[in-house]
Amino acid sequence: MGYVLGLPRYANVSPLHHFLKPEGFQVRYAVPAELNRLLLSGEVGLSLVSSYFYLKHQEALGLLPDFSVAVLGRVYSVNLFHKGRLEDLKRIALTTESATSVALLKLLLKERGLEPTYERAEGELELLSAYDGVLLIGDRAIRAYAALLPKVPETPHTLPTRFGEVEVADLSTLWFQRTRLPFVFAVWAYRRENPPPKPLVQALREARREGLGRLREVAEAEAQRLGVHPALLQHYLWNFRYHLEEPDRLGLQAFAEALGLPFRPVYYPG
Template sequence: MPMYTLGLIDYTNVAPLTAHLRDLEGLRYERGVPTAMNAALLEGRVDLSNISSFEFVRNAHRLAALPDFSVSVLGPVYSVNLFHRRPWAELSGQRIALTSQSATSVQLLRVLLEASGVNAVLERAEGDAFTLLDQGYAGVLRIGDDALREWYRVAGPLGERDSMLTLPHQRGDVIVTDLAQRWYDLTGHPFTFAVWAYRRDNPPPAEVVQMMREARRAGIGELGNVARSRAQGMGLPARVIQHYLWNFRYHLEAPDKKGLARFADLACPGHAPLHFGDL
């Protein structure tokens, strides 16, 4: 196999897909945050990567996606959150801090605010949610492992007899709005945060795709072990991480594609048709 580069995002939500990836002759790995992998794929520095669904949609004329891989949820995601002190409906005219790590989450927030008739002032600012709120932002968009930890700071602790589904979404004056849950409430569809995409002129070798499918099967089959491994580095209970992981849909099934198509139409009107490779 000629040299081939697979881009990886080191977030907990993709650990079941990546924990059991193995070495193949000619295969190398590159890691980064979602926006870095988006750029690396489009610039030709990686050949196949887990990328933001919005970037896939925006570049649909150039990209194709594996037909059976995604990072999707039906309902809460726990790690794509707006932290805010004013009620959602009162955020018009208020400043909201946006992360630069994910194009999809920013566009999802825009879509949800617009659907609510909320005209907020969106600004780029990095930092933890509580620091940025204390600096005067009315809302802070946070994603990934940091967002999960900060959500648990509001919602936790999780007692032995508690369910993740019954934990609160407010502590003191800090409210956490889960954007995937709000999307489901708006549309009734799952939300697809990411797909595994490649440039149409450079489809992945069959052995790479097969190895990825085998790794996914092994990772999902050992979800408890994956959760315990990730929990150690995150400072969260393994039960929280395990619930978080089994909440994801990793196979891009028909409902996920419907949700992705709805998001594409709302976030990127006039986009090129989405293409899913026959691999």
Template sequence: MTQTHLSSYPIGLIHYTNVAPILDALELPEGVSAVRGVPTEMNAALLNGTVNLANISAVEFIRNADVLSALPDFSVSVLGAVYSVNLFHTKPWGDLRGGRIALTAQSATSVALLEVLLRETGVQARLERAEGTALDLLAAGYDGVLRIGDDALREWYEVVGPINEERSMLDLPHQSGGVTVTDLAQRWFILTGHPFAFAVWAYRKDAPPPHALLQAMRQARRYGLGHLGEIAERHAAQLGLPARVVQHYLWNFRYHLEAPDRLGLDEFAAKVAPGHAPLVLSDGRSVSVPAAATP
């Protein structure tokens, strides 16, 4: 975890490619500084008070809803495939029962999502912490490997690619050479019919963000969503992937916490933390979306 200059309002930033449309153009207003790290580091930084606001794992927002609130119009969500939260496995999903699955230490939400999906499908497997590439860990004897973020996107492409101009990412065989790549967000959609919110922008209830920061974030998002091609070109070079693959990856995301995203977040909360404290947004609303009135 790296930190810039100290200031009166430090925030935590996770610089995965999936938040580039928000963060690449973000100019921090006076009095705001940034601490950067992976999701689990930012979760801890927010909870211990090192930062006051961060784009943190949704599951940590759920588990700490008594001390955290979330911005009402920011998330990192997806409806269907996400491409960068993947379980790589050599056996069919149902045959993972009793097998060994390697887990990343970088993301609490992805681990919790995997646990929910395994439980909901009646698959009991041994989950173990292990770091390394998916193919290396599979070769070492694991039956499945959970990978997230930019590494997962690259390793997904290593299995399913290359994708030429005639192929669509929406119609790919997500398996090759005896390795299957199960997209956990797609599996969640099949299970629930809802989007999955991987992250929200949460802050400590005793330290709400300054208005200037919120305005800067919204302005950066508007710019980013209007320049996805440029952002994709830049990050594709860093990732070693085709620009059009990265652009598809980015335009697949939902960066606003809209009603469908809140439905998915509410359902995930019910599955991962029954009896949790109410999930509150900074405008005073609950995450829960009221049911339609009965005629």
């Protein structure tokens, strides 16, 4: 078996792999929480993993130095859908797909002096009949938001965050208001004893270059897959930061510090 690459099937990572040519390696798709486990077990060699997972296990992991899935400001797909004020939330249903989003939500609410009850639950907005809030991420969050949206406005600056009694709290926006830094949701990581071959890293860089250069094409394909308006998907995708530049590294370090974790990355040398 060749080197195994781990990927989540989320629209926000599609520019990284839409044009990827898997020659000499295999691709395994799973949700972030599962990819975290597969990387630790050695079942995948290089994987997009949640930043929370990376920070917790960074002593064992290496990091590609120029890749990220990050946002400065609103992300649109890590959302707490809730009724009433944040201060009044008592029970929140949590996604089972991502540890980073859960850790970020708890951090942001705790800093406001809020400690509601958190429960893992499968479902989408129907959970609001039993909970005060529900945390959705990735494609589920995009579909849920799009379903509430009466129409796609001409400019994304007018995209609403309130729909009747349901309000949408974007966690990346709350992070930006707190830090004025990007939030890094995912990074490419590998076990240090099993670094990815150089041709694979080069293939990922080439796929990203192609994906960002042909973003409208990528967005239209993802919009069709999700059943949402392509203009909404295109804005969503061009909002991301995929290169782990210095502001992103500072954001990742700030997240580590907020969690009480060190930040000592070891970067892939190639």
